[in-house]
Amino acid sequence: MKTVIKTTDLTKIYNGGAAEVHALKKVNLEFKQGEFTAIVGPSGSGKTTFLNVLGGLDKPTEGHIYIDGVDLATMKESKLFDFRLRHIGFVFQAYNLIPVLTAMENVSFIMLLQKRSKEEMERRAKEMLEQVGLADKLDVRPSQLSGGQQQRVAVARALASKPDFILADEPTANLDTESAFNLLDIMARLNKEENVTMIFSTHDQRVIDRARRVINLVDGAVDEDKEFDR
Amino acid sequence: MITLLKISWRNIWRNKARSFIIIAALIIGVIGAIFSAAVRLGVEQQQFKDTVGNQISHIQIHHPEFIANPEARYRIPDGFQLAEEIRNRPDVTITSPRTVFDGMGASANLTTGVRIKGIDPGIEAITTGLDQLVQEGSYFSERGRLPSIIIGKELANNLNSDVGSRIVLTFQDIEGEIVSASFRVEGLYLVADKTFEKRTVFVDAKDLNQLIGDTKAVTEIAVVLTDIDEYRNVASELQAAYPDTKVRHWADIVPFLYFSLEFLERNLIWIFGLIILGVSFGLLNTILMSVLERVRELGVLMAIGMKKIKVFAMVVVETTMLSIIGGLIGLIISFGLVQYLSKHGLDLSGAGGEGLGEFGYASVIYPELALAMYFQLGMLIIVFAILAALYPAWKAIRLVPAEAVRQE
Numbered sequence A: 001m002k003t004v005i006k007t008t009d010l011t012k013i014y015n016g017g018a019a020e021v022h023a024l025k026k027v028n029l030e031f032k033q034g035e036f037t038a039i040v041g042p043s044g045s046g047k048t049t050f051l052n053v054l055g056g057l058d059k060p061t062e063g064h065i066y067i068d069g070v071d072l073a074t075m076k077e078s079k080l081f082d083f084r085l086r087h088i089g090f091v092f093q094a095y096n097l098i099p100v101l102t103a104m105e106n107v108s109f110i111m112l113l114q115k116r117s118k119e120e121m122e123r124r125a126k127e128m129l130e131q132v133g134l135a136d137k138l139d140v141r142p143s144q145l146s147g148g149q150q151q152r153v154a155v156a157r158a159l160a161s162k163p164d165f166i167l168a169d170e171p172t173a174n175l176d177t178e179s180a181f182n183l184l185d186i187m188a189r190l191n192k193e194e195n196v197t198m199i200f201s202t203h204d205q206r207v208i209d210r211a212r213r214v215i216n217l218v219d220g221a222v223d224e225d226k227e228f229d230r
Numbered sequence B: 001m002i003t004l005l006k007i008s009w010r011n012i013w014r015n016k017a018r019s020f021i022i023i024a025a026l027i028i029g030v031i032g033a034i035f036s037a038a039v040r041l042g043v044e045q046q047q048f049k050d051t052v053g054n055q056i057s058h059i060q061i062h063h064p065e066f067i068a069n070p071e072a073r074y075r076i077p078d079g080f081q082l083a084e085e086i087r088n089r090p091d092v093t094i095t096s097p098r099t100v101f102d103g104m105g106a107s108a109n110l111t112t113g114v115r116i117k118g119i120d121p122g123i124e125a126i127t128t129g130l131d132q133l134v135q136e137g138s139y140f141s142e143r144g145r146l147p148s149i150i151i152g153k154e155l156a157n158n159l160n161s162d163v164g165s166r167i168v169l170t171f172q173d174i175e176g177e178i179v180s181a182s183f184r185v186e187g188l189y190l191v192a193d194k195t196f197e198k199r200t201v202f203v204d205a206k207d208l209n210q211l212i213g214d215t216k217a218v219t220e221i222a223v224v225l226t227d228i229d230e231y232r233n234v235a236s237e238l239q240a241a242y243p244d245t246k247v248r249h250w251a252d253i254v255p256f257l258y259f260s261l262e263f264l265e266r267n268l269i270w271i272f273g274l275i276i277l278g279v280s281f282g283l284l285n286t287i288l289m290s291v292l293e294r295v296r297e298l299g300v301l302m303a304i305g306m307k308k309i310k311v312f313a314m315v316v317v318e319t320t321m322l323s324i325i326g327g328l329i330g331l332i333i334s335f336g337l338v339q340y341l342s343k344h345g346l347d348l349s350g351a352g353g354e355g356l357g358e359f360g361y362a363s364v365i366y367p368e369l370a371l372a373m374y375f376q377l378g379m380l381i382i383v384f385a386i387l388a389a390l391y392p393a394w395k396a397i398r399l400v401p402a403e404a405v406r407q408e
Helices: A047-054 A077-087 A103-113 A118-131 A147-160 A177-193 A205-210 B002-012 B016-056 B079-087 B121-128 B153-158 B194-199 B205-212 B228-241 B255-293 B295-303 B308-344 B353-359 B371-397
Strands: A003-014 A021-032 A036-040 A062-067 A088-091 A165-169 A197-201 A213-218 A221-227 B059-062 B092-106 B111-119 B134-137 B148-152 B166-172 B178-189 B200-204 B220-225 B246-249
Touching: A003 A047, A021 A047, A021 A062, A021 A197, A021 A221, A036 A047, A036 A177, A036 A205, A047 A165, A047 A197, A077 A088, A088 A147, A103 A118, A103 A147, A103 B002, A118 A147, A118 A177, A147 A165, A147 A177, A177 A197, A177 A205, B002 B308, B016 B121, B016 B255, B016 B308, B016 B371, B059 B228, B079 B092, B079 B220, B092 B121, B092 B205, B111 B121, B111 B153, B111 B166, B111 B194, B111 B205, B121 B220, B148 B153, B148 B166, B148 B194, B153 B178, B153 B194, B166 B200, B166 B205, B178 B205, B194 B200, B200 B205, B220 B228, B228 B246, B255 B295, B255 B308, B255 B371, B295 B308, B308 B371
Parallel strands: A036 A197, A036 A213, A088 A165, A165 A197, B111 B200, B148 B178
Antiparallel strands: A003 A021, A003 A062, A213 A221, B059 B220, B059 B246, B092 B111, B092 B166, B092 B220, B134 B178, B148 B200, B166 B178
């Protein structure tokens, strides 16, 4: 399996107030193509920081993140925007759809930023929304969708850009059990069908039980890294 | 670009009440700016037409001493010949040689100081349109036992006189001797400037010149130019050609009017600017609120790869759209309002406007504004909208995506 992401000595220190906070401590990890990984750990263990740094939303204090051989840690901010657009998909805890756009437009928007053709955008957006079971909600705005449906649109949006991997920050935290299982089913299926790497930060046992790899972070360091045959 | 416009357009209508309030503020601001400018310009243009067109003409020529001492003895040598020479210039439409001096006017029981203007009625009608200003009686068409006099309606009221009344004028002849003569009021004229109307009387120069003892007397030559913009050049040329006279153009004679017009012409855009600047702060506040309410959303846009320049542009486009909507509606309403009032007039007589006449202003105002000014104001609105958008847009792009996406 091809390595998609490799981190070496990844360290993040926040200088907030009087004391330094070591959010990540020399994290060395590799993620292979098509992995379905859960990053777990107690609050304040560095899960979100790790995802932010992996996604180029935050810079590490030390260490490197190699994605397809490119080091995100040393990349200029202007290039990072383009890199995120082409290589990384994001799913957020609070869905974070653009409220003034319909489901179809939300999914197409990222492809518009990628300057894809109109035909391709439409075809891919429809296809993704069908995949997440929202073929009948193409022209509906987020406010008219349930939380689970909004998160499925967010997954469709993340996949539409054909990223190398998807970073999902607590994607099921705001969902009821049925919606959460439904979303996880869809994500697991798409993980296999699209062969896209998915990395979740989560507390949710329902996600952990589906993950084929579980990395436990404690105080910013990797405490445990287990793989499961699921 | 279309999607960016679409998002911006929809963002405007997220909070309809807020957008409507700022649009209404823009509309009111634009109407206020245009209406006040159009009224001010209308007043000034009316006063210019009244003062320069109906009273003093573009250029006046006198004996140099006449300015300080407006008496019959300070005559222009060969005045009629001079007027004829000047009339023959290609840049001159007409000249009106007059006999002008100060005197006293008396009715049966009241006396007041007046400026007596001896004119050629035919020439004066072309020069100042005096015949058109006569509202009661007639204009030098009667030849009775007494010579005719045209007086202002205001003077007639002061002297308790009317058409047909007898008025005695007392003045000095060319030797400085006091002369009195009776005139019959043939017509009453009306101008916006009540001071002029109260003080100036017109008689036939032939009658007046006989009374002062010089039938060829001319103390003032009024000159009307074919192109008013040339007034400074022509006045200089005339002064050089006739050094024994004093040549003054209208801006020298009524400097307050000249400065008032100049100020308006040069500063109208600043007046517009100040009003729109005030509205722009409201616009800035609206957009800033809108940005601060969308921190998470803007964070997501940047997280998924929307470049800062596009986020910046989106905020600027939203502001510009709001200002275009408000500005355009304001401009259309203002245009209609000014067009209507320029035809029907804005009558201020019922609101204390009659007193305006004392300052030379008409009580019925006809606002006017050149189309170019609407265009300039439109441009100004867009420029100010873009300036007002800069701070909120800067705030938007300063957001840190990692923090913004997690904000509640």
